[in-house]
Amino acid sequence: MGQPFDPELVTAAREGDQRALNRVLSDLERIFRAFFLKRLGGRDEVEDLVQNSLMRVNSGIADLQDPARLKAFAMKAAFFELQDLYRGRYRAKETLFDPLLLLDASDDPAAGDRIDVERALTHLSDHARRIIELREYGYRYEEIAQRLDTTEAAVKMQVKRAFEKLRDVLAVLLALFLFGSSGSGSCYLIDGGCG
Amino acid sequence: MLFGEFGPEERDALRRRLAEDADFRASFLRWHQLLRHVGQSIEDDLPDERLLVLEAFRRTDPSEFLLSEDATRLNGAEDVLDSALAAHPGLGDVVRHLQEDANAFDEVWNSELEAPSVRPSRRPTRVQDRASRSPGRRGIGRWVWRASAAAAVVTFALVVTFLMQRTSDLESVTTGPDQTREIQLADGSQVRLLPNSTLEYHAEAGAGGTDRFVRLQGDGYFDVAPDRSGFTIELPTAVVVVLGTSFGVQASDEEARVYLTTGRLSVASHAARSTPVVLRPGQMTAVGRDSLPETPVETDMSRALSWTGLLIFRDTPVRAVAEVLAESFGVDITVDPRLRDETLTATFNRTDGLSTVLEAVAAALDASVIMQNDTHHLVPR
Numbered sequence: 236m237g238q239p240f241d242p243e244l245v246t247a248a249r250e251g252d253q254r255a256l257n258r259v260l261s262d263l264e265r266i267f268r269a270f271f272l273k274r275l276g277g278r279d280e281v282e283d284l285v286q287n288s289l290m291r292v293n294s295g296i297a298d299l300q301d302p303a304r305l306k307a308f309a310m311k312a313a314f315f316e317l318q319d320l321y322r323g324r325y326r327a328k329e330t331l332f333d334p335l336l337l338l339d340a341s342d343d344p345a346a347g348d349r350i351d352v353e354r355a356l357t358h359l360s361d362h363a364r365r366i367i368e369l370r371e372y373g374y375r376y377e378e379i380a381q382r383l384d385t386t387e388a389a390v391k392m393q394v395k396r397a398f399e400k401l402r403d404v405l406a407v408l409l410a411l412f413l414f415g416s417s418g419s420g421s422c423y424l425i426d427g428g429c430g
Numbered sequence: 431m432l433f434g435e436f437g438p439e440e441r442d443a444l445r446r447r448l449a450e451d452a453d454f455r456a457s458f459l460r461w462h463q464l465l466r467h468v469g470q471s472i473e474d475d476l477p478d479e480r481l482l483v484l485e486a487f488r489r490t491d492p493s494e495f496l497l498s499e500d501a502t503r504l505n506g507a508e509d510v511l512d513s514a515l516a517a518h519p520g521l522g523d524v525v526r527h528l529q530e531d532a533n534a535f536d537e538v539w540n541s542e543l544e545a546p547s548v549r550p551s552r553r554p555t556r557v558q559d560r561a562s563r564s565p566g567r568r569g570i571g572r573w574v575w576r577a578s579a580a581a582a583v584v585t586f587a588l589v590v591t592f593l594m595q596r597t598s599d600l601e602s603v604t605t606g607p608d609q610t611r612e613i614q615l616a617d618g619s620q621v622r623l624l625p626n627s628t629l630e631y632h633a634e635a636g637a638g639g640t641d642r643f644v645r646l647q648g649d650g651y652f653d654v655a656p657d658r659s660g661f662t663i664e665l666p667t668a669v670v671v672v673l674g675t676s677f678g679v680q681a682s683d684e685e686a687r688v689y690l691t692t693g694r695l696s697v698a699s700h701a702a703r704s705t706p707v708v709l710r711p712g713q714m715t716a717v718g719r720d721s722l723p724e725t726p727v728e729t730d731m732s733r734a735l736s737w738t739g740l741l742i743f744r745d746t747p748v749r750a751v752a753e754v755l756a757e758s759f760g761v762d763i764t765v766d767p768r769l770r771d772e773t774l775t776a777t778f779n780r781t782d783g784l785s786t787v788l789e790a791v792a793a794a795l796d797a798s799v800i801m802q803n804d805t806h807h808l809v810p811r
Contacts (some may be wrong), residue, residue: 236591306539312498352467356464366451366520371465386774388774389794
């Protein structure tokens, strides 16, 4: 059998040779682990990411068109798994505790509160909006701080100030809407369309 | 409430406040629905989020990282992607970070292929376990143990055995009564060796896939670089195994005290290596000669690690930070009420001086330091 990632080895793995496949996956395993440890540190998530990435490679290697492009193929597997990790963190169906579940039907905005959310968001600084978007995308505040080259405390401070600003803005917009003087030809119900 | 990090106590507090405060309830509703709107609009504007990964590959090195079929996919979605990036500045940050990840993957790939591991596998791999938990995914015939307490014990025992065979050829550093030394190991880990202490280590530990092992007599503060291999510290009465973490150790012939700041580690006595305790950040344990480690207890690291000469804060309320700084430097510091409950995570060297430390704290809080009547006042800008 050839050197790791030799195109002949990858071709054999792609065609179902179990020994070749095990050899490829064994070497990919240490690369995946080293990469995820480098980017995430010693977190519990690393092992799951390694295994899921190997699963992707295993299930998709038959579709690899060019055996010489294993690196790009493996890299895509690892990055898609990492993306799933981030995106799955705060999605409602993934969280064990959804704060909105603490509210009851009388809090449903469809009952009367129509607020122009997009208009409210324009009151945020570009920096604050980036932080909120990164958080909703799935990054933790410490990760956001690293990406923006600042501290976690400074990031949370921005979130707090955004909340304080939007709390006042949303209250004003709500008042304008209730008194029929929003001046806007469109509105966005938070959880539905405009009637 | 704002940061979405709810422990059991926070949930109970939140329920009570929602029930008692109508204004808070209204603000809470609008805030979280606004966040949902932001998340939903990102999904609506970019249904195929994989495009961000492919775009990062294209921007970094398309010939190396982008498969031809993915380049075609990306070209076909160019308008959608451009619109989404224009509408959501945060997505631009995501792509830039993915580009950094791509370079990191490239480095790891080249490094691993140049220096393949020569150590026997310490853990059999069981991918079929993952397959059985994930319907629709077929196993691949190898076995992988997921990280677990049992696996940690096995790994620990193997590491202990390995180190017993490999304690020759160590370099040694000893500090005098008034001496503190900073030592950087080959893998990037750093050790702050306190006075009257000795550290023994392999000069090439961590390089070329070699295990990382040190021996400590005395007091030291460790900042261990994350790596695929464990980092082992042999003490007179205990053995510590870590993986990417920072912690302090006070070790004598009779007792070892271990204080964990970040990451995770396990501590076992020489007398009972198969029964370690696992520390979480903010906990400490003590191990006496011929004794089992004590049950880990929560400890104020800001004060517990003052002997290191470092000022260590981890999610510490600013009012507590001010108290520690005031005690350390013998000055008066006040904190504006608007800042008192903010939290700070940072590590300072006491020799940096009060002025430097306070400036850094103020910068993190977007605040200013005002000197008045021999008192330092921390106020928002």
